Amino acid sequence: MGLLLAIGLPVALLLAIFFFMKSSKEMPKNWSQFVCEVRMQICGFQGLLDDFIRRSRNRVELYKQPGKIALITGGNRGIGLRIVKKLVECEIEIILGVRNPIDSRKAVEKYLEHAGIQLASCKLHYEQLDIGNMKSVREFATKISAKFEKIHLLINNAGVMSVPFKLTDDGFESHMAINYYGHFLLTHLLLPLLKAAGTPDCKARVVNVSSCVHKIGEIDYNDLNKLKNYYPADAYNQSKLAQVLFAKHLNLVFEEDGWPVLANSLHPGVVNTDLFEHSSTNYIPWVRALLFKSPEEGSRTVVYAAISPKLESRGGCYVSNCREAAAHRHWKNSVQCEKLFNVTCDKLGITDFFHKH
Template sequence: MPKTWSEWQTEFQIQACGAFGLYHDFVLRKKDRVELYKQPDRVAVITGGGRGIGLKIVEKLLECEMTVVMGVRNPKKAEASVSEIVDLSKTKGRLICEKLDVGSFASVREFAKSVQAKFSKIDILLNNAGIMFAPYELTEDGYESHFATNYLGHFLLTHLLLNQLKAAGKEGRNSRIVNVSSIVHLVGRINYNDINGSNNYYPATAYNQSKLAQVLFTKHLNNILREEGAHVQVHAVHPGVVDTDLFVHSSTTAVPGLKRIFFKTPEQGSRCVVYAAIAPKLEGKGGSYLSNCVRAKVHPATTDYQRCERLFKFSCDLLNIEKFGSVGK
């Protein structure tokens, strides 16, 4: 429960975002559709995917006959979860499950090496794994868990796989990076003076910060890639207010019936993410933040080049990255 006025303000802001998100999901439910089509020559990499929205994303990508690489904490369990909804013996898609803890930089590097060894080209990277409203915890690398898991780990993974993404993109068919963010990025703030929130930690504030960071990263990386002339585009997505176990630390667990009535199902939540990854209508239109398969309202900071650049450089410094996408340099 909130203890200070600042925490109560954050809680009110989140509830307001949630209410607006539910309204948006209802009003635009007819637009929230994705057309699946066969793409047997494409490789998609997704973090998470063993449950919730991610599991339904994987199901759709396999239906497109893609090769899908899942980075998950428990590969055997994840494969078993996928096999419960997809007949892996009959699908023309191919599933590969690799171990990944996106909150651990060492694990991210090992996962990236494994992917690089298997594929010289990657068509789609879906930065999907995440946590929400978790108690205060520092990762093994010394970063607050929301910032590390939701943002920094994915920032590092994108850096490590960017050459493979560039290799797959071509004129008229860009490779795509999709960052699964949230509507609460609208009330986020990057606390550069205390990025771990160690002085006054509140789970919702940390979560909001990590989700804003994802959208700022999306905007700036897409600008860089466009200026380079690279055939890679980047999107951020709010999947909707979805009934998954991501809400385990939320007050909504006290009223599960309301979630089933008003929240999206995981299948519905997966649609906009897959839309961002494959929709022909989005070709060449990177840098967008999407909700219900349409452009949505963004935080003012995301339209400010300098503020986007500041976080990008700050993140590179934290990870000792001299030139983003130039692995080993």
């Protein structure tokens, strides 16, 4: 009996952790999906541990930057809402690319007022954007380019996680479309404004909000849509890796061509937001509230990557808890980064990403 308890209790505990901390409400259907889920949970646990150990480092200094313009996708809730607040405190003008500008304005203004910020002092613009729809991205970029001459900060923040399988109108899997392709295209279309804003002493910045789970992601060039063996965590990890490799290659070209722009990617932390609405942790929200970072804490690394003077000459970095950190093994492999870049350009029909001709 004692032996059974000694074996049974740990097994029961591990099973409970597996079922209630699953990245998706879906159950793994085969061995590869099960392995993906286990790796996801291990990576998530490591992320939580890192957040706890390095919590004293997770600080960002805010300072006034009047005259600068930032564009953020998904700035109307979660981490994005807190990013907007911090940028407002820096006196930065902000463009929010959101699905519903009217509702987003109400949500942002309510939050800022509750935080004691005078709305009259804020320069906020709300424009309709469905980042997962390439037509919407192009229309949005056309509007922005007509209204603004410069963009100093591009924060590619909007994203989804562990959503059920769905192909977008463009024929792309949802995670790749929203987390990666849309932001890839948006960055391409806004590059002239970023280049116009940057100077040798104060470069414009592209910030890709990724995740620590990019480290276990793999780019499946034979099946980018995951049609053969779709599992939400696998698709999410792939999209997050794509964001990291994209930022790395982008910055390499900026450096080679002497552009006054730099690009970085980051992990905001394991953060308690509605990004987890499709995960099993949704059944136990108190665990998320207890163990995960708050949205305010999660916003710090994003803002650090966007404005910190410490990164002024440090493009091509991966940042976690407001410090440079190690990334995926392909992150330093320029061949792999360029391969993904070229494949993505082909997918999106981009023939001159850097507007050289």
